[in-house]
Amino acid sequence: MQETSRPFAEPLEEARTDSGRPQASGMAHMTEVEIDPPQPGSPVVEAQSSPTYYSMPPGNRAVDLVGAALVRARDVMLARTYATWAYGQTLRGPMPDHMVLYPRDLRPGLADKAEALFQGRWSLPGGQVKTDGGSPFAATPPTDAWAEELHGFSWLRHFTAAGGDAARTYAQTLVAGWMTQQSAHWDRIAWAPHVIGRRLTSWVANGALIIDGSDLIYRSTLLRNMARQARHLARTAALAPAGEKRLTAALGLAFSGLCLSEGEKRLEKGLRLVCRELNRQVLADGGHVSRNPAAILSIMLDLISLRDAMAARGLEVPKPIRDAVDRMMPMLRFFRHGDGRLALFNGANEGLDGAIDAVLAYDDTRGKPFGFAPHSGYQRMAAGHARLIADTGPPPPGRYSHDAHAGCLSFEISSGKSRLIVNCGTTRVLGPDWEAASRATAAHSTLVLADTSSARILRGKFTRALLGARTMEGPTRVESRRHENDSGIWLEASHNGYEKLFGLVHRRRLFFSGAGDELRGEDLLVTNEPRKAFPWQRRYWHKPPEDPAFAIRFHLHPDAKLSLSQEGASALVRLGNGEGWQLYARIAGVEVPLTIEESVYLGGGDTTRRAEQIVVVSKVFRGEAKVNWAWKRVSGAPAKREAPELPELPDL
Numbered sequence: 001m002q003e004t005s006r007p008f009a010e011p012l013e014e015a016r017t018d019s020g021r022p023q024a025s026g027m028a029h030m031t032e033v034e035i036d037p038p039q040p041g042s043p044v045v046e047a048q049s050s051p052t053y054y055s056m057p058p059g060n061r062a063v064d065l066v067g068a069a070l071v072r073a074r075d076v077m078l079a080r081t082y083a084t085w086a087y088g089q090t091l092r093g094p095m096p097d098h099m100v101l102y103p104r105d106l107r108p109g110l111a112d113k114a115e116a117l118f119q120g121r122w123s124l125p126g127g128q129v130k131t132d133g134g135s136p137f138a139a140t141p142p143t144d145a146w147a148e149e150l151h152g153f154s155w156l157r158h159f160t161a162a163g164g165d166a167a168r169t170y171a172q173t174l175v176a177g178w179m180t181q182q183s184a185h186w187d188r189i190a191w192a193p194h195v196i197g198r199r200l201t202s203w204v205a206n207g208a209l210i211i212d213g214s215d216l217i218y219r220s221t222l223l224r225n226m227a228r229q230a231r232h233l234a235r236t237a238a239l240a241p242a243g244e245k246r247l248t249a250a251l252g253l254a255f256s257g258l259c260l261s262e263g264e265k266r267l268e269k270g271l272r273l274v275c276r277e278l279n280r281q282v283l284a285d286g287g288h289v290s291r292n293p294a295a296i297l298s299i300m301l302d303l304i305s306l307r308d309a310m311a312a313r314g315l316e317v318p319k320p321i322r323d324a325v326d327r328m329m330p331m332l333r334f335f336r337h338g339d340g341r342l343a344l345f346n347g348a349n350e351g352l353d354g355a356i357d358a359v360l361a362y363d364d365t366r367g368k369p370f371g372f373a374p375h376s377g378y379q380r381m382a383a384g385h386a387r388l389i390a391d392t393g394p395p396p397p398g399r400y401s402h403d404a405h406a407g408c409l410s411f412e413i414s415s416g417k418s419r420l421i422v423n424c425g426t427t428r429v430l431g432p433d434w435e436a437a438s439r440a441t442a443a444h445s446t447l448v449l450a451d452t453s454s455a456r457i458l459r460g461k462f463t464r465a466l467l468g469a470r471t472m473e474g475p476t477r478v479e480s481r482r483h484e485n486d487s488g489i490w491l492e493a494s495h496n497g498y499e500k501l502f503g504l505v506h507r508r509r510l511f512f513s514g515a516g517d518e519l520r521g522e523d524l525l526v527t528n529e530p531r532k533a534f535p536w537q538r539r540y541w542h543k544p545p546e547d548p549a550f551a552i553r554f555h556l557h558p559d560a561k562l563s564l565s566q567e568g569a570s571a572l573v574r575l576g577n578g579e580g581w582q583l584y585a586r587i588a589g590v591e592v593p594l595t596i597e598e599s600v601y602l603g604g605g606d607t608t609r610r611a612e613q614i615v616v617v618s619k620v621f622r623g624e625a626k627v628n629w630a631w632k633r634v635s636g637a638p639a640k641r642e643a644p645e646l647p648e649l650p651d652l
Contacts, residue, residue, distance in 0.1 A: 006384045006533035040188045064398070065633025068466035075239075079199075082232070083186035088091035091228045095220070096260040100368040103259065103309035105205035106301045107154065108354035109161030117158065118170065122232035124149040125606055126428045135177050142190060145428045151178075151190040151322060152198035156206040168209055175203075175210050179225050193236045194245035196229050197252025201302065204259040208410055223260070230256035234266050235274055242399045244288070244295050247277040260311055274306075275320035280398075282324045286331030290400040291393060293335040294348035296368065300359045303328075332359060333369040334380055335389065339606050343389045344423040345378070346396070347403025347439075351383030353577075372482060379482060381489045384516025386415045386633075392493045393482040394454050401471035406455035406497045408475050409508045413519065415633070418575035419557035421445050422611075425602030435469070438602055445555050447523045447619075448507055450548040454506070473500075488513040496528070502548060503527055504620065517633040552616040553629055556581065556611040558601045567595035571614050572634070585616045591626070592616060 081087050116123065120131040141147035149155070153175075160169040182190060189195060203210060203226060211219055230253065237249040250273035257267025281299075288295040301649030303325055307317050307430065335343045341350035352438065360366075361504050371380050377393015390411035394479045403426065413421040424443035427434050437443060441453040455474025458464050481494035494507040505528040511520045556562060561574040569591045570584040585592050599613040616627055 009140075015561075065463065065466055073467060078236075079186070079188050080193065081462060091231045093227065093231060094262045095228055096223045096262045098223070099204060099207045099211065099259050100261055100263050101259055101309060101312055102207040103205050103255065103312075103588075105157050105160070105202070105356070106305055106358045107157055107352055108358060109157035110157070110353065111264050113155070113160040114158040114162035114167060118166075122150070123606075124155065128429075132168050136174075136241045137178055137180075141189075143428065147189045148192070148195050148198075151187070151195050153178075155201040156199060156202050157207060160209045165213075170208070171209050172214055172218065175222065175268055179221060184494050191232065193233060193249035194252075195241035196233045197237065197240075197249035200226060200229060200233070200252040200256045201248075203303065204255050207259070221379060222365075225254065227260060227262065230260065230263065230266055234269055237270070243281065243290055243402075244298065244300075247274065247281060247299060247300070250274045250277055252305060254306060255309070255421075257311065258306070260313075263433050271318055271321075275318050278320050278324045282327060283375040284327070285373045285375040286327035286329070286334075287373055287378070289396055290347045290403060291376060291396045292348050292403055293332075293342045293345055294351060296332055296335070297342065297351050297355055297359065300325065300328050300332060300354060304359060304362050314325065325398045327363075329360070329363045330369060331373065331376070332356065333363075334373060334378070336369070337389075337412070337419060338385065339414060339417045339419060344425045345391050345407060345410070346405050347426050349425055349605045355503050356612050370402070371484075379480060379491055379493075381491070381510075381512040381513055382516070383488065383514055386413065386512075386516035388413045388510075388512055388519065390491065390493070390510070392478060394476065394478045394495070395471040395474040398467075398472065402587065404455070404471045404499070405439045405444065406453035406457070406471075406474065407444035407446060408441075408443040408454050408478060409493055409506060410441075410446035411510075412445065413631070415516070415579055415581070416577045418559065418577040418579065419441055420560060420573065420575060420581055420631075422555050422557050422601065424555055424600060424611075425604075427602045427606060427608070429606040430608070432469075439469075442538075442551075442553065443555070445553055447508070447550055447552045449498050449502060449504065449506070449524070449550045450524065451551075452498070452501060455494065473547065498525075499528060504623070517630040521631075523627045523629075525550065525620055525625040545650055547622075549617065549619045550625065552629070553586075554614040555599050555601075556612050556614070558611040560612075561616070562596065562612050564594060564596060568595070570594070571596075580634045582612060582632050582634050583629065585627060587616075587618055587625075587627050592618065 003335055016378065072353055106126070118132060118298060122123075122131060122139070123131045124135045124146050126147075126149055127142030129139045129142060129146070131139055136150055141150065156171055159171045178190075209224065214222075220509065233249060233253050233256070236446050237246070238252050240246040240249040250272075251272055253266055253272030254274055257263035257265070260266075261382055268293050283289060286287065286296070288299070303321060307321060310317050335348075336346075336356060337343055342348050342356065344350070369380060369382070371382070372378075373380075377388045377391065379392050381388040381390075388411055393409050394408070395401050395406075405423075405426070407423055410423055412419070412423060423445055424438050426438045436459065438459060439453075441448045441455075442451065457470050458469055458472055459466055475495035475497035476493045478493070480491065481491075483490040489512045490509075491510045493509075496505050498504045498506060504525045507524040507526060509522040509524075513519070556573060557575075559576040563572050563574075565571070570582055573581045573583070583594065585594065595615045597616060599611040599615050601609040601611040616629065618625060618627060
């Protein structure tokens with residue numbers, strides 16, 4: 001096995017760096033093989049041509065910064081106002097005397113997680129803190145994300161799962177401690193609208209845990225505190241950051257109105273906000289405007305809980321909520337791999353244990369996932385027991401792109417319950433360098449030109465402080481077309497993310513066999529004069545380098561076992577289900593050696609697992625390049641290598 005000395009742990013730069021990877025050598029001849037192209041007139045042929053995606057320009061950075069600065073100034077002034085005694089008096093009002101119902105929390109709880117919290121190990125998304133017997137609310141949070149998770153109380157579900165008097169007593173002690181601390185001072189994170197929304201949702205969903213068996217003083221204090229939070233949320237929910245956070249705030253307001261005895265008006269306002277945000281954020285095909293599969297799962301967990309709770313109270317569920325659930329359910333199946341968990345695109349991880357199953361249990365149709373999500377910009381191929389999911393869309397709009405990745409034209413494959421090719425995933429624990437590295441193109445199974453990401457992420461401290469880590473540049477034109485018949489599925493896609501810097505367009509062509517046992521691919525870099533889709537597009541930022549190097553990366557799942565042939569001409573990957581998959585590649589008609597590099601897998605959330613990646617390295621020559629490669633399922637000894645040629649796509 002060959003390895004390079006450069007581990008993934010060395011953060012990947014957004015700018016070009018010297019990769020130190022070896023050049024291809026030792027090529028051998030490969031025999032030709034052909035696949036008959038589908039006939040367009042055949043009744044078994046299904047053809048789809050996607051719309052051309054134009055992503056709007058990221059906007060004028062100066063204008064964006066001015067707007068963000070004004071919002072920041074507003075938030076600072078409001079926070080000072082909220083922290084005053086006078087404002088606190090305005091939150092007084094009728095006190096609820098009970099919770100009307102406890103809606104079901106569909107986020108699965110884990111008893112072993114509760115045991116770790118009992119022992120003071122607060123491992124939450126965003127970091128880990130050991131309290132040594134003290135209150136977690138008195139600890140210094142490692143990140144803002146960790147603090148949001150702590151103050152959001154979604155971890156209460158683990159105590160509910162554990163059950164027993166000890167879990168109930170400890171949970172009530174923590175809730176009482178939070179109320180005591182927050183009565184003493186204002187905390188900007190604890191009282192952020194989306195954090196209040198998550199906290200109120202968690203408290204009502206785990207109401208039996210934090211209320212039952214408590215004394216009268218604690219119970220009345222808790223209900224009064226919840227009403228106080230809900231009144232503040234009613235004033236600020238619309239000010240939450242755009243995207244999923246604003247929807248979380250709106251859902252929390254709706255839950256508080258639904259479950260507290262005096263919340264009728266808040267329920268009405270909360271439902272209006274929920275419906276408005278669903279219309280803004282949920283696309284026609286059921287995807288989320290952020291293009292993050294995990295956002296679909298998170299929103300569905302709350303929407304179904306809200307829908308069922310309203311039905312339990314005999315209330316009519318608004319049509320936008322019903323429609324959003326109906327659209328998002330098949331999209332959740334679309335992103336589901338053979339192991340039952342999510343694909344890793346644009347900030348998603350595999351999802352909470354059992355969460356997808358909890359949502360899909362409410363899917364009465366249980367239909368097959370569709371193959372093409374035209375509004376979200378994804379393609380799905382399923383054949384035999386293999387599944388392939390590909391990103392064929394541009395970055396999301398800037399305000400929704402804080403978790404977006406530079407992974408255009410990347411793909412993942414699973415066979416049965418085992419994953420073969422993956423993207424690296426995302427992390428919020430290991431610091432900004434690791435976060436930037438996981439969002440770079442090199443962390444995805446696609447082509448990387450000159451160690452440069454196809455989309456750029458804001459990195460400056462000042463701009464990130466105001467705008468966040470949003471995507472500011474990337475592909476503005478992404479095209480794809482698809483053709484199907486009994487022999488398999490053809491997909492051709494392209495993006496212009498490298499056009500401004502290098503004058504090159506990346507085109508990727510795939511053929512997935514009807515038996516699901518073979519994937520043939522072709523990656524091309526071609527010179528292309530930029531289409532003047534918008535008048536502000538420029539030719540290049542600077543003179544493109546001559547004959548830049550590129551790498552085609554195939555990141556493997558950690559459970560996959562990789563071996564390389566002695567000549568490096570092919571690689572054999574053994575999956576956990578016992579299957580073997582063989583990879584080989586060809587450049588200019590001859591085999592090209594494969595190299596192995598270290599990788600890392602972040603799909604489990606905030607855990608890291610060592611992994612490997614197969615890399616094909618070459619250079620652009622006279623403004624273009626072409627690499628053919630093929631993955632083939634094998635049994636026993638490696639199969640005879642055939643030339644990974646693809647048939648021409650028929651005109652659609």
